[in-house]
Amino acid sequence: MGLFTLDEARAELARLRPIIDEVIGLRADMVELSAALTPGGRPTDLGGMPERKATEARLDELMTTIQETGAELKGVAPLLLDFPADLDGEPILLCWVEGETVLEWYHRADLGFAGRRRLP
Incomplete structure (x- = not known):
């Protein structure tokens, strides 16, 4: 998959919200x-x-749906999504974690979550 612009990543995250909400509920059920x-x-x-x-089959289906967008599913508890992007010619990952209302963080692809910074 290609790179996301910030606007594209934010739009994709908004589109994924119902799926994300279902994953969170099913995760608790599981x-x-x-x-x-x-x-x-x-x-x-619950049975x-x-x-x-x-429940496990549905979770797998939803996680596949998320990954088919080009987003990288990095964690499920908490849910963590990275969107491959570019910032001033540097490969980065736009980074969203469960509980955040807006996609406003990134990190260099080689640094991971610990290297997160707020977008300029």
Whole structure:
């Protein structure tokens, strides 16, 4: 996939919001279902193994949808997305993490999350 401009990345993030919201809800369901299925686990109204498998399949489908946009899914708890871009000729990743309302951070591709800076 190609590079994103900042406007394109922000538009893609806005388009992905319903998918992101579903991933966050399903992630919580998955954790609860998995805990209930462990020996001595507390039962849940969410179901059992069939529901866990269905939740896992749906999560995989949604994460694939996100990655097909060209965004890089770097984490799921918290959800972390990087959008390949260019800043003054330097390869960067526009970086969004769950809880942020706007895409306004980036880091050099070789530095990772710890090298995040606010966009100029």
